[in-house]
Amino acid sequence: CSSEDVFDLVSQRLAYMPAVANAKYALGMPVEDLTREAVVLEQSRDKAAAAGLPETAVVDLMMAQMKVAKAIQRREPERLEDTIDGRELLADIRPQLSALGRLQLQTLACLRHQGVLLLPAEFALFNTYLEPRQLPRDEAQLLFMSLQVLLAAP
Numbered sequence: 001c002s003s004e005d006v007f008d009l010v011s012q013r014l015a016y017m018p019a020v021a022n023a024k025y026a027l028g029m030p031v032e033d034l035t036r037e038a039v040v041l042e043q044s045r046d047k048a049a050a051a052g053l054p055e056t057a058v059v060d061l062m063m064a065q066m067k068v069a070k071a072i073q074r075r076e077p078e079r080l081e082d083t084i085d086g087r088e089l090l091a092d093i094r095p096q097l098s099a100l101g102r103l104q105l106q107t108l109a110c111l112r113h114q115g116v117l118l119l120p121a122e123f124a125l126f127n128t129y130l131e132p133r134q135l136p137r138d139e140a141q142l143l144f145m146s147l148q149v150l151l152a153a154p
């Protein structure tokens with residue numbers, strides 16, 4: 001495993017958000033879904049326990065990813081495409097987000113085993129992975145710091 005694997009997985013998760021936004025718009029659903037967020041956090045806690053990862057740092061990372069996910073969705077222009085079935089799209093995407101979350105935590109557990117830490121200088125490399133997502137700097141920084149903290153946590 002390498003830090004770039006986890007950079008890629010974080011970017012991949014965010015890549016789904018424009019489609020999630022379209023599905024919700026078609027369904028007339030708000031961006032924020034606290035019931036789903038609770039499910040995501042519960043899955044992450046279970047995986048953290050199984051992988052021996054620090055639970056608080058894992059929860060903080062997932063909360064950071066969901067915060068940025070919501071910001072991306074809110075920036076997405078509202079397009080009404082009558083061909084999209086919002087319910088089906090969401091039912092399709094959510095398991096993929098869960099799978100990506102599991103992969104992220106698996107990769108982070110591997111990095112911790114190897115004693116890998118993220119140096120501040122790697123923020124630039126992280127940004128090359130995030131480039132297609134067009135994130136404001138504070139959102140990219142929040143994600144990077146959450147990864148740094150998780151890797152450095154006792």
Ligand SMILES: O=C(O)C(=O)C[C@]1(C(=O)O)C=C[C@@H](O)C=C1
Nearest residue numbers: 020031032033036037040066069
């Ligand atoms: O599943 C959704 O509905 C999403 O919008 C994705 C997501 C997430 O990042 O996992 C983001 C915001 C919601 O509040 C819940 C979950």
